[in-house]
Amino acid sequence: MRKLNKKKSKKNNIKGILPLFALLFCTFSFGQKEKKPKDLSEIVKTWAQPDVYPDHIVLSAAEDPTTAIGINWRTSPTYKTGYVEIAVSNGTPYFSLNSQRIEATKITYDSSKDQKNGFISSFYGITIKELKPNTLYAYRVGNDAFKSEWFQFKTAGDSKKEPYSFIYVGDAQNYILELWSRLIRTAFKTMPEAKFIIHAGDLVNYAHSETEWNDWFDAGGFIHSEIPTIAVPGNHEYQRLNKKSPEDEKVLSVQWQPQFSFPENGPKKLKETCYFIDYPDLKVIALNSNLEIRMQGKWLKKVLAENDKKWTVVTYHHPAFSASREEGNEEIIKFWKPLFEEYNVDLALQGHDHAYARGAVYNEKLKSEFLKGPVYVVSVSGGKMYPLSSEGWEGFGAVKNKKGQYLQLFQVITIDDNQLFYKSYTASGQLFDSFRLEKKEGITQYFK
Numbered sequence: 001m002r003k004l005n006k007k008k009s010k011k012n013n014i015k016g017i018l019p020l021f022a023l024l025f026c027t028f029s030f031g032q033k034e035k036k037p038k039d040l041s042e043i044v045k046t047w048a049q050p051d052v053y054p055d056h057i058v059l060s061a062a063e064d065p066t067t068a069i070g071i072n073w074r075t076s077p078t079y080k081t082g083y084v085e086i087a088v089s090n091g092t093p094y095f096s097l098n099s100q101r102i103e104a105t106k107i108t109y110d111s112s113k114d115q116k117n118g119f120i121s122s123f124y125g126i127t128i129k130e131l132k133p134n135t136l137y138a139y140r141v142g143n144d145a146f147k148s149e150w151f152q153f154k155t156a157g158d159s160k161k162e163p164y165s166f167i168y169v170g171d172a173q174n175y176i177l178e179l180w181s182r183l184i185r186t187a188f189k190t191m192p193e194a195k196f197i198i199h200a201g202d203l204v205n206y207a208h209s210e211t212e213w214n215d216w217f218d219a220g221g222f223i224h225s226e227i228p229t230i231a232v233p234g235n236h237e238y239q240r241l242n243k244k245s246p247e248d249e250k251v252l253s254v255q256w257q258p259q260f261s262f263p264e265n266g267p268k269k270l271k272e273t274c275y276f277i278d279y280p281d282l283k284v285i286a287l288n289s290n291l292e293i294r295m296q297g298k299w300l301k302k303v304l305a306e307n308d309k310k311w312t313v314v315t316y317h318h319p320a321f322s323a324s325r326e327e328g329n330e331e332i333i334k335f336w337k338p339l340f341e342e343y344n345v346d347l348a349l350q351g352h353d354h355a356y357a358r359g360a361v362y363n364e365k366l367k368s369e370f371l372k373g374p375v376y377v378v379s380v381s382g383g384k385m386y387p388l389s390s391e392g393w394e395g396f397g398a399v400k401n402k403k404g405q406y407l408q409l410f411q412v413i414t415i416d417d418n419q420l421f422y423k424s425y426t427a428s429g430q431l432f433d434s435f436r437l438e439k440k441e442g443i444t445q446y447f448k
C-alpha cells in the first residue's frame with residue numbers, strides 16, 4: 001500500500017494505461033507460479049531513498065519571519081550544487097521571469113554507516129533574507145537538470161494589529177504515515193492560512209532513521225513546503241548512532257541540522273535546537289528539554305528580560321507537569337518555571353506524554369482566573385496513546401482544566417491584538433477544547 005501510494009504520486013501519467021498492463025499481465029501469468037513478494041522492509045527502504053528529484057522540501061521559520069525564511073531539501077548525491085529560485089508571486093504564469101536564483105549550501109551524509117535503512121543523501125539548505133513583509137512568494141528548488149514544482153508561502157506581516165494564527169502539534173512519532181497524515185492534513189484544512197506549525201518534539205521514533213523522516217515528509221506533503229516549521233527535538237531525536245555506540249552516548253538526529261534551517265540565535269552548544277523567533281508582537285522561544293536545562297535557564301532569562309513583545313510562547317518536549325506519568329519534571333520546574341512566571345510567558349506548548357492536559361498555576365493573590373505564568377498544554381498528534389494519570393499536576397501547585405486520552409489532537413492558536421484564542425481539535429476535525437486569554441493593563445486574564 002505504501003509503495004502503491006508513492007508510485008501513484010510520481011507516476012500519475014501512466015494511470016490511463018494501467019488496465020491494459022493489468023490485462024497483459026493476467027494473460028501471461030495465468031498458470032505460472034506466483035512471484036514471491038518483496039519483504040516489506042525492502043519496499044520501505046526503496047521507497048524512502050533519495051532520488052535525483054528534490055524531495056523533503058521544508059520551510060523553517062527564521063528569526064525575523066517578516067523578511068526571511070529557511071528552505072531545505074534532499075536529493076541523491078548526484079549533483080554538485082543546488083539552488084532556490086524565488087519570485088514575488090502573482091496570478092500569471094510569467095511571475096518567474098523576475099525570479100532570483102540563490103545557491104544553497106550542501107551537506108552530504110551517509111546514514112547507511114549508522115542505520116540498516118540508511119542512504120547517502122545530499123541535504124541542501126539556505127536562509128533567504130531581504131524579503132518583503134506580508135508578501136506572497138513562489139519558489140522552487142533543484143539544479144539545472146531537475147527542479148521541484150513551484151511552491152508558495154507568505155512572509156509575516158509587520159502590523160501588530162492584524163490577527164494571525166498558528167498550529168501546534170505534540171508527538172507525531174508513531175504510525176506517522178499511517179495515522180499522523182490525517183491529523184496534519186485536517187490541521188491544514190482547518191487553518192490553511194497558519195503562519196507556522198510548532199512541533200513539540202518526537203517528530204519520529206528513531207532519531208537517525210531516514211525512512212521515518214521520509215514518512216514524516218510524505219505525511220505532511222506540500223504542507224511542509226508552504227507553512228514554516230518550528231520544531232524542537234524530543235527524547236526520540238536523541239539516540240545512539242548505531243549498535244556499536246555506547247548505550248548512553250545519545251546524539252541529535254543526524255538529519256536534524258542538515259534538513260532544517262532554524263535560527264542560530266541560541267546557545268552555540270544547542271545549535272538549531274534552542275532558538276527564538278520574533279513576530280511583530282509575539283516571541284516564540286524553542287527550548288531543548290533533553291539537556292542543559294540549567295544553562296538554557298540563563299539564556300532564557302536574558303531573552304525574556306529583553307523581550308518587548310506583547311505575547312510570549314515557549315515550546316519544549318518534556319512537560320513541566322505530566323499528563324500520563326505521576327510526576328513533574330523537577331529540573332524544568334526548578335530552572336524554567338520561575339522565569340515563565342517572572343516574565344509573564346503566556347503559553348507553554350509541550351509533548352512527550354501521548355495524552356492531553358491543559359491547565360495553569362493560579363495567582364493566589366488575585367482571583368483564580370489570573371495566571372501565575374503560562375497556560376501549560378500537553379498534546380499528542382501521532383498514533384501512540386498513553387492513559388491519563390491522576391497525578392502529575394496538583395502535587396506541584398498546578399490545576400488541570402481539561403484532560404483527554406486516546407485522541408489524536410492538533411491545536412489552532414489565534415492572536416488578535418490583546419486576545420489569544422486557543423482551540424484544540426481531534427484528527428476528525430471536532431472541537432475538543434478551547435480557552436481565551438486577554439491582556440488588560442499588564443495582567444493576563446484566563447477564560448478557561
Ligand SMILES: [Fe+2]
Nearest residue numbers: 202234235352
Ligand atoms: Fe518523548
